[in-house]
Amino acid sequence: MNLKGKKILVGVSGSIAAYKAALLVRLLVKAEASVRVVMTDAAKEFITPLTLSVLSKNPVLSTFSDAQDGLWNNHVDLGLWADAIVIAPATAKTLSKCATGNCDDLLTAVYLSARCPIFFAPAMDVDMYHHPSTKNNIDTLESFGNSFILPDFGELASGLIGDGRLAEPEKIITKLSAHFARKPVAVTKxxxxxxxxxxxxxxxxxxxxxxxxxxxxxxxxxxxxxxxxxxxxxxxxxxxxxxxxxxxxxxxxxxxxxxxxxxxxxxxxxxxxxxxxxxxxxxxxxxxxxxxxxxxxxxxxxxxxxxxxxxxxxxxxxxxxxxxxxxxxxxxxxxxxxxxxxxxxxxxxxxxxxxxxxxxxxxxxxxxxxxxxxxxxxxxxxxxxxxxxxxxxxxxxxxxxx
CATH class of the missing domain: 3.40.50.10300 (CoaB-like)
Incomplete structure (x- = not known):
């Protein structure tokens, strides 16, 4: 494992697969990474910020400011803080917003401010995943240098069978670990x-x-x-x-x-x-x-x-x-x-x-x-x-x- 001491920002968007974010955060903390979580409002319909806050040992953010204490959640600082950002689950809407620069929430603002590697782990129904507009957004994001952790094949929330299941947290951890294991001196050997x-x-x-x-x-x-x-x-x-x-x-x-x-x-x-x-x-x-x-x-x-x-x-x-x-x-x-x-x-x-x-x-x-x-x-x-x-x-x- 190559995640010890790494700063990982986990972005969670609104999908039934958002429950897997809890295990992902737990595994990252177990690997001794420092974890921050940013959620969309839709994600909070599927998993509570409190759950991810307890597991990450950090406050979970979803808005640009905290109405209670008036603090500003600086998206630029968050984007620059991270050694890597993984958006899991990444819905079709989130992929579209990131691909087009439609910056209307904290998560997309952090994405646009980041200088670190970005990993998207899509989760959606099979027809949504294979729709030309989704494929075009994925191609666009890959052309920006972002990486994708492809969804698994299996039974989906709709009852259909196909691609679209969020990759298991262990698979996401392996992908992140492999990224940090890469050494510039080795890649040409x-x-x-x-x-x-x-x-x-x-x-x-x-x-x-x-x-x-x-x-x-x-x-x-x-x-x-x-x-x-x-x-x-x-x-x-x-x-x-x-x-x-x-x-x-x-x-x-x-x-x-x-x-x-x-x-x-x-x-x-x-x-x-x-x-x-x-x-x-x-x-x-x-x-x-x-x-x-x-x-x-x-x-x-x-x-x-x-x-x-x-x-x-x-x-x-x-x-x-x-x-x-x-x-x-x-x-x-x-x-x-x-x-x-x-x-x-x-x-x-x-x-x-x-x-x-x-x-x-x-x-x-x-x-x-x-x-x-x-x-x-x-x-x-x-x-x-x-x-x-x-x-x-x-x-x-x-x-x-x-």
């Missing part, structure tokens, strides 16, 4: 990441593999994509799902498959992270039919697979960064440093099976990062998502230096 195990077939039903879950590589892919980088993930077999639709996912099975895909794309990328647990050996002969059990012993002849990181590291281009992983059980630093040099890497991420909670299958990891100059950084046990952010920050710092 291309990143190639390998993840998961490989499987080496013995016969049509049996194979050799390892205990890698792919969780670390997937977390790294999500972190770099959120930063704005263009990410390709080459993954061995795993049940994991990618949540960021911008990540290009290429699924492979064996070490030779992974080498073929990775080597084909290697030169196109500014950063390559070898997080996959690639099999070191593969059966020399693969049976066409299932091998039947015979006798008390079976001899399986193996041959080395291609060392993907080592082979590609020898062709590293100038300015390209390579990061490898080392999972060790003894002489950890010695083996990791040797691997770092042999494979021509810029960094190696070491984790030890001797550390509880680290290594395969866990949701946590404890890493040590060593660079090619033998500088060492130790990190505490963290979730793999947090570890991915540590790795991201190391790379961002390196890119910023350049």
């Amino acid at each position: 291309k990143v190639l990441i390998t993840a998961g195990p490989t499987v080496e077939p013995i016969d049509p039903v049996r194979y050799i593999s390892n205990r890698s879950s792919g969780k670390m590589g997937y977390a790294i892919a999500e972190a770099f994509a959120a930063s704005g980088a263009s990410v390709t993930l080459v993954t061995g077999p795993t049940d994991l799902k990618i949540t960021d639709a911008t990540i290009k996912v290429v699924r492979v099975e064996s070490a030779s498959d992974m080498f073929a895909v990775t080597s084909d794309q290697f030169q196109q990328n500014d950063l390559v992270i070898f997080a996959a647990a690639v099999a070191d050996y593969t059966p020399k002969f693969v049976a066409d039919q299932k091998i039947k059990k015979q006798g008390h012993e079976m001899m399986l002849e193996l041959e080395k697979t291609t060392d993907i990181a080592g082979t590609l590291g020898s062709t590293k281009k100038e300015g390209q960064l390579l990061i490898g992983f080392a999972l060790e059980t003894e002489n950890e630093l010695e083996y990791a440093m040797d691997k770092l040099q042999r494979k021509n890497l810029d960094y190696i991420v070491l984790n030890s099976l001797n550390d509880p909670g680290a290594g395969f299958a866990h949701d946590t990891n404890k890493i040590t990062v060593i660079d090619k100059y033998k500088n060492i950084q130790h990190f505490d046990l963290k979730s793999k998502e947090e570890v991915a952010l540590d790795i991201l920050n190391i790379v961002l710092a390196k890119w910023s230096e350049a």
Whole structure:
């Protein structure tokens, strides 16, 4: 989550979906954002200002002045205060007013005064959403540089089924978080990441593999994509799902498959992270039919697979960064440093099976990062998502230096 300390202004307009604004505000506060709420008069027909005031821990505003105490609610100050404005729900009327500059309430005045990114989350009936006038207003607002969090498909208040349901608050939070995660230094970068195990077939039903879950590589892919980088993930077999639709996912099975895909794309990328647990050996002969059990012993002849990181590291281009992983059980630093040099890497991420909670299958990891100059950084046990952010920050710092 990248919302801690961010100032978010939530605009609420008059829709039955306004009740979801309560959960949105609650989630923003939980993410440690500072939240202000501006409502239209119509919105107050669906949810009370008191509810949103209690949840946001700030007064809720809807008029230019407070008749009780005579205070002026300065729309310019509100627009300049916010790091981002999200109008949720955004009705067809509100979209039209913002698109045409029809500034007749506090919310539209704040919108016109803002210099920060604006996010609209539309909510309306399906025919209203698809009407040419609404589509034209959305196109106009997008041409101004505003962003849209598209509505969901489902049953609407009218009883019709279609587009128009306000995006769930969790989806809005994800969109805002992704916005603040973007780093200018990362948006022009291309990143190639390998993840998961490989499987080496013995016969049509049996194979050799390892205990890698792919969780670390997937977390790294999500972190770099959120930063704005263009990410390709080459993954061995795993049940994991990618949540960021911008990540290009290429699924492979064996070490030779992974080498073929990775080597084909290697030169196109500014950063390559070898997080996959690639099999070191593969059966020399693969049976066409299932091998039947015979006798008390079976001899399986193996041959080395291609060392993907080592082979590609020898062709590293100038300015390209390579990061490898080392999972060790003894002489950890010695083996990791040797691997770092042999494979021509810029960094190696070491984790030890001797550390509880680290290594395969866990949701946590404890890493040590060593660079090619033998500088060492130790990190505490963290979730793999947090570890991915540590790795991201190391790379961002390196890119910023350049």
